[in-house]
Amino acid sequence: MKKFAVGLYVAVTLALMVWGFYQAWYVAPLDAMQGEISRIFYYHVPIAMLCFLFFAISLVGSIGFLTYRQSLPSRAQAADALALAGAEVGVLYCTVVLLTGPLWGRRAWGIWWTWDARLTTTLVLWLIYVSYLLLRRFAAGPQMQTLAAVLGIFGALDVPIVYMSNRWWRTQHPAPVFGGGPDSGLKDPVMLAAWEWNILAWLAWGVLILILRYRLERRHQKIAAAEAEAALNAR
């Protein structure tokens, strides 16, 4: 039954990905001003929105770890695995955003990069979470998880700054597509539908790899505990 549910979820996710691509590439009309380059937005914007979600999941995991690390160690380990999985998928999504954005910018603005508030805060967010992953990869000792959790919470503070950056400051980055005031939002229902399908598709994909990464980390924790126990017994 569980295998069937997993298989069904993977099948639905893949179908959504194909459908989202079809909508973005073949169905959605071209933007009158930008032409074909506007199709990048059907991937860039949903993935940018969802990277915030995965960093938020990492934040929840980090808070959970710090909350339970002394009272409920097993729950703290699960929270730590969630924090790591969220951060890793968030970094993956943020990397896509930082690579697809300049590809659009080069054609639309004539430059690959500019140090405006939205781009800079996004780069800082990415750097913070990359340092989080490096800390987890190379630091050792009992304090590593605690330090990582603190850094994860610190990094998440940048998420609202990134979100608000092109509302608070005048930026070269385009105005918010959603939630940016009365003029924001897509007027064309076909464009809007293509956008929504891609948000759904990338959400389903992200949740899938998040679960895979979480389970991988949980198994790693169990193997590490078993190895430690075996080493103690061998003495």
Place this chain on the structure above:
Amino acid sequence: MDQAATLDHQFTVAAYVVTWTLQLGYLVWLGLKWRAQKRNADRLCGKGH
């Protein structure tokens, strides 16, 4: 198709290719890690019993 439209097309394709390469690359990396971990777990079980 004029040169600007061709470039637009190439940049758009590049963005989609970059997106999929990173996502599928990560999935492959997870798969490799999963396999290595399974081998490690099997070795540990073999030692324990």
